[in-house]
Amino acid sequence: MENLYKWAEIQITYDVQKELNYWRCSVWKKEATQIIPIKDEKIFNEITNFGYDEADASILSNGCKEPDSFILSEDRALL
Numbered sequence: 001m002e003n004l005y006k007w008a009e010i011q012i013t014y015d016v017q018k019e020l021n022y023w024r025c026s027v028w029k030k031e032a033t034q035i036i037p038i039k040d041e042k043i044f045n046e047i048t049n050f051g052y053d054e055a056d057a058s059i060l061s062n063g064c065k066e067p068d069s070f071i072l073s074e075d076r077a078l079l
Contacts, residue, residue: 001027001028001029005029005032008070009034010028010029010032010033010034011033011034011035011036011062012028012033012034012035012036013035013036013037013038013055013058013059013061013062014035014036014037014038014058015038015053015054015055015057015058016055016058016059017035018055019053019055036062038057038058038061038062039061039062040061040062041061043057043060043061043063044057044058044060044061045057047060047061052075052077052078056073056075056078059071059073059078060078
């Protein structure tokens, strides 16, 4: 994770932050991570209706087509 923080600007959503805190994940750097809100409510609602949790839906709601932007998830079905 250290190298990832050196290489990229890391953003997570509030829902991902809640999940990381719940699982007591210690590899993310809170002080170096930007917390962002849901960007597109319509996409968020569609994804939760498909059965994904709010963290996954919030990630996808922030998707964009910029070539230097990546979405990361540990959810195999989401990938």
